[in-house]
Amino acid sequence: MDVSYTLRHQNRGALFRIAPKKLHRRLxxxxxxxxxxxxxxxxxxxxxxxxxxxxIYVLDxxxxxxERLIAVERADEARLQxxxxxxxxxxxxxxxxxxxxxxxxxxxxxxxxxxxAANAAFALALHEHFPSIECSLSxxxxxxxxxxxxxxxxxxxxxxxxxxxxxxxxxxxxxxxVAYWFAAHADxxxxxxxxxxxSGVGPTIADLETALGPATVGAAALAIxxxxxVRERYEx
Numbered sequence: 001m002d003v004s005y006t007l008r009h010q011n012r013g014a015l016f017r018i019a020p021k022k023l024h025r026r027l028x029x030x031x032x033x034x035x036x037x038x039x040x041x042x043x044x045x046x047x048x049x050x051x052x053x054x055x056i057y058v059l060d061x062x063x064x065x066x067e068r069l070i071a072v073e074r075a076d077e078a079r080l081q082x083x084x085x086x087x088x089x090x091x092x093x094x095x096x097x098x099x100x101x102x103x104x105x106x107x108x109x110x111x112x113x114x115x116x117a118a119n120a121a122f123a124l125a126l127h128e129h130f131p132s133i134e135c136s137l138s139x140x141x142x143x144x145x146x147x148x149x150x151x152x153x154x155x156x157x158x159x160x161x162x163x164x165x166x167x168x169x170x171x172x173x174x175x176x177x178v179a180y181w182f183a184a185h186a187d188x189x190x191x192x193x194x195x196x197x198x199s200g201v202g203p204t205i206a207d208l209e210t211a212l213g214p215a216t217v218g219a220a221a222l223a224i225x226x227x228x229x230v231r232e233r234y235e236x
Contacts, residue, residue: 007082015072015079022092023071023078027057029091030070030084033201036061038070045074059084086111086200093203095211096121099129099162105203106167112202116229120205120217122169123224125160126178134161137171137182140191158182159189175226205233 018026031038039060042053057071070084080088089108096105102125109117125133140155157168158179171179209217218234221227 014082016082016085018078018080018085020073020078023073023080026080026085026088026091027071029088030059034059034061034087050075089200090203090207093207096124096208097212099125099133099160100165102129103160103162103165103167105208107165109202109204110167110196111198111200112204113198114202114204117203117205117208118167119169119173119225119227120208120221120230122160122167124208124212124217124220125162127220127223129162132162135159135182135186136161136189137186138168138189138191155191157191158186173225173227175224178224179226 027038037060038057041056041058043056045052045054052075054075055073056069057073058068059070060068070081072079089111093105093108094101096102102121106118106121106125109115109121126135136159138157138159140157141153153172154170156171158171158174159166159168171182174182205217214234218230221230222234
């Protein structure tokens with residue numbers, strides 16, 4: 001779907017044009033993942049002089065009737081609602097193998113609030129494609145707050161970029177040797193404000209493991225990340 005995440009988020013009720021094959025893949029995903037599933041119904045095409053009926057798709061589990069319609073398919077076009085396209089984002093993703101695809105996966109995972117998956121994809125991109133990817137660092141926090149307490153460094157960010165895609169991770173999420181490399185060698189950049197909406201349904205770490213294998217994901221995550229959840233998942 002050639003529509004940006006931001007546009008779909010801001011126009012959730014709008015119906016965006018989509019190829020029928022892609023629509024059906026997303027509808028199968030929603031039917032499997034959303035409680036109540038998806039049902040199809042035919043009705044007359046409201047356009048004048050069009051005799052072929054159109055098919056509408058609805059989410060049966062939603063309580064509000066006005067929110068149930070998610071897609072319309074006609075003889076000459078198909079359209080998917082903005083929020084439904086956000087919810088079905090994982091169904092649109094190819095297997096992320098290149099650095100650019102892994103970084104895109106990380107950003108889509110963040111859009112669904114799945115930061116564990118995003119961090120694992122960051123680790124894979126860095127572990128498997130360094131030094132061909134661009135690395136940079138932004139430092140926003142001071143060593144101490146005005147009260148004298150140490151900050152947690154969450155807004156000090158390590159960035160990686162390849163092609164058109166870029167993502168970042170808080171420095172404290174990195175293993176010490178990796179954090180040191182960014183601090184000593186990565187290009188500095190100005191901090192930017194972050195105000196991400198995470199109400200969509202982004203891909204999960206299970207999706208990443210299904211695509212690339214748990215051993216591959218685990219090896220990269222353990223090499224790059226300093227995270228108790230990662231150790232519990234892959235050191236067992």
